[in-house]
Structures are given as C-alpha cells and as structure tokens.
Amino acid sequence: MSQYEMIYAKISDMICDAKDLEPEALTPDTTLPALELDSLDYVELMVLAKREFSVTLTAEMFIQNPHMTLRELCQAIEKQMAG
Numbered sequence: 001m002s003q004y005e006m007i008y009a010k011i012s013d014m015i016c017d018a019k020d021l022e023p024e025a026l027t028p029d030t031t032l033p034a035l036e037l038d039s040l041d042y043v044e045l046m047v048l049a050k051r052e053f054s055v056t057l058t059a060e061m062f063i064q065n066p067h068m069t070l071r072e073l074c075q076a077i078e079k080q081m082a083g
Contacts, residue, residue, distance in 0.1 A: 003081065007053065007074045014048050015041070015070075028071035032062070045073075055080035 001009075012026050018041050026035075037045075046057045055077050062068065 004074055004078050007077050008070065010048065010052055011045070011070060011074060011077075014044060018044060026070060028069060028074070030070050032068050032070070032073070033066065049077055053077050053081055 008028065012023055015021065015026065015035060015037075016023055019035060019037075021035075035041075042059065042062055046059075049055050049057045057077070061076065065072065
C-alpha cells in the first residue's frame with residue numbers, strides 16, 4: 001500500500017464514521033463540500049492529520065480551497081509528510 005493509499009484510507013474511515021457513510025460512497029474526486037462537513041468534522045480532520053501523520057492542516061487551507069477533493073487533501077498531507 002502506498003503512502004497516499006494509507007492516508008486516503010485513514011481519512012476516508014474518519015469521514016465515513018463522522019457522516020455514517022459506506023466507504024463505497026467516497027471516491028478520490030469527492031469534494032469536501034459534497035460531504036456536508038461541519039466545523040467539528042474539519043477540526044476532526046485536523047486532529048487526525050496531526051495525530052496520524054504529524055502534519056498540520058489549517059482552517060485557512062480549507063477556506064482557500066473550498067472545493068478541495070479527497071485526493072487533493074490526501075496529496076496535501078503527503079506533501080507535508082515528505083517535508
């Protein structure tokens with residue numbers, strides 16, 4: 001499993017748990033707005049990224065990229081991990 005796939009799996013699991021979705025409901029091209037995430041969900045994403053991947057996601061990143069896809073989110077995490 002690639003690093004990207006590991007990140008995608010953890011992020012997808014968190015979103016599925018938070019939104020009571022089946023994993024098949026998500027694709028890498030699913031946008032965060034389509035998931036109807038609330039502010040608490042975004043905070044959970046930030047905490048998960050810090051705990052699992054030792055990277056910092058900011059509210060500004062989500063605000064500046066309002067139509068971010070799951071793929072773009074995972075790539076941003078992967079890029080930070082690479083340093």
